[in-house]
Amino acid sequence: MPKISAKGQAMPESPIRKLVPYAEAAKKRGTHVYHLNIGQPDIKTPQVALDAIRNNDIEILAYSHSEGSESYRTKLAEYYNARGLNVQPQEIIITTGGSEALMFTMGSICDTGDEVIIPEPFYANYNGFATASGVNVVPVVSKIENNFALPPIEEFEKLISPKTKAILICNPGNPTGYLYSREEIEKLAAIVKKHDLFLIADEVYREFTYDGKDHVSILEREDLNDHAIVVDSVSKRYSMCGARIGCMISRNRQVKATALKFAQARLSPPTFAQLASEAALETPQSYFDEVISEYVERRDLVIKELSAIEGVKVAKPQGAFYCIAELPIEDADKFAQWLLEDFQVDGETVMVAPAAGFYSTPGIGKNQVRIAYVLKKENLLKAVSILKEGLKAYHG
Structure with missing residues (x-):
């Protein structure tokens, strides 16, 4: 069989997208997935x-x-x-x-x-x-x-x-x-x-x-x-x-x-x-004022709820719409996959992005996840609640 290039073999998988097959399988089973893994805003594109x-x-x-x-x-x-x-x-x-x-x-x-x-x-x-x-x-x-x-x-x-x-x-x-x-x-x-x-x-x-x-x-x-x-x-x-x-x-x-x-x-x-x-480029400043106000509320909600979970450490962002959370687990890749394959609360689960792929130093970030707070506040509240229950069940 012809060989794949060394460069192709060295290309890293996206930590944001590599769990997509598991998320799609969960959805086919009828499980609703809250996507905290990707920076796709739910804000409406300017008309x-x-x-x-x-x-x-x-x-x-x-x-x-x-x-x-x-x-x-x-x-x-x-x-x-x-x-x-x-x-x-x-x-x-x-x-x-x-x-x-x-x-x-x-x-x-x-x-x-x-x-x-x-x-x-x-x-x-x-x-x-x-x-x-x-x-x-x-x-x-x-x-x-x-x-x-x-x-x-x-x-x-x-x-x-x-x-x-x-x-x-x-x-x-x-x-x-x-x-x-x-x-x-x-x-x-x-x-x-x-x-x-x-x-x-x-x-x-x-x-x-x-x-x-x-x-x-x-x-x-x-x-x-x-x-x-x-x-x-x-x-x-x-x-x-x-x-x-x-x-x-x-x-x-x-x-x-x-x-x-x-x-x-x-x-x-x-x-x-x-x-x-x-x-x-003709989008009025009022659009950004509303969007930023919304993201501040989402950020504050997510940081408050994550910080209240035992064993979780989270950094407070000053911009963009992501945060890194350190979880009381050993391997975020396995935990994120488990959330999609084996866990749900009332037919719902959550998808996060394991953070190790955001580092190039081997071994760093294995117990961290990136969370994109790009969902409506009620959905963020639900998603963090599911994550909290998931951590309890994972350790149990």
């Missing part, structure tokens, strides 16, 4: 975006430009400029989701065997993107005991080698909800300038910050013009995960020109989805 798809006179669904339509990039630049970030349309490449933006970034700045330093736990697919690009992830461990705060800057400097090309952060963070302070961004900026590295910021959750805290973008700093690469997406901001539209932003002309070659190789991003994304 203006949906109307842009319904109400158009396109007769030929043609290619767009490889870097995305000029109209969309121009309006997207205006969105950033309104937030004081000084972005020009020619500094933007529209991508098929934030995922493609990260792939283009790694392909543009890294050779096989190069290293990217990432605070962990991190978005699980960073492992996949790195593997596909032949890049080695070098983790800096952050801990639930101090709410996943950025480790001391000295820890980053210890890990920098001749192979290091970049530091990658997610701000606010998936899966922790951690929000980087201005001081932390300043320290990271000093490191990348000192060692001539890139600073990549995944800012797809920029709108979702809580407790009066502001998001600090690396695009605010003109001293990082040669170093900064931002990844963004419409998926979470406008509850448009299925549009698969993101972008890569860099003021470094060489980075932009190189990434454009990758964009040309895949021809163009989806035309209809760009129309919807462009229209979504």
Whole structure:
């Protein structure tokens, strides 16, 4: 039999999606599954975006430009400029989701065997993107005991080698909800300038910050013009995960020109989805005010209920809509599968994402799960109650 590639064998499974067959089997048995495993908001997509798809006179669904339509990039630049970030349309490449933006970034700045330093736990697919690009992830461990705060800057400097090309952060963070302070961004900026590295910021959750805290973008700093690469997406901001539209932003002309070659190789991003994304930029601030207020209430509910469960430790997020919970178990993979295969309360169970896949250091996070609080409050309350009963039964 022909052999699968070593790269293919090394590609990690998604901790978010690998339990889907068990969830589907549970549903076929008639069990209702509360999905706390995936960041698919239940917030309605802005009507203006949906109307842009319904109400158009396109007769030929043609290619767009490889870097995305000029109209969309121009309006997207205006969105950033309104937030004081000084972005020009020619500094933007529209991508098929934030995922493609990260792939283009790694392909543009890294050779096989190069290293990217990432605070962990991190978005699980960073492992996949790195593997596909032949890049080695070098983790800096952050801990639930101090709410996943950025480790001391000295820890980053210890890990920098001749192979290091970049530091990658997610701000606010998936899966922790951690929000980087201005001081932390300043320290990271000093490191990348000192060692001539890139600073990549995944800012797809920029709108979702809580407790009066502001998001600090690396695009605010003109001293990082040669170093900064931002990844963004419409998926979470406008509850448009299925549009698969993101972008890569860099003021470094060489980075932009190189990434454009990758964009040309895949021809163009989806035309209809760009129309919807462009229209979504007209979404009023009131939409975000309501959404953020709702997420704060959901966060507070989830943290309160999880903290009340004996043996559970949970970090309080300051942004995004995820939290990491440490459970009184040894193996979250086995527990999550057991919840779907062997446990239910009144015909209902819950699906969580085992957190080990959000780390690259072996053995860390095995007793943790990521919880996405993207359900209505009454459903979140029910789901956490089921999780509590599940822990009791699992130990029993």
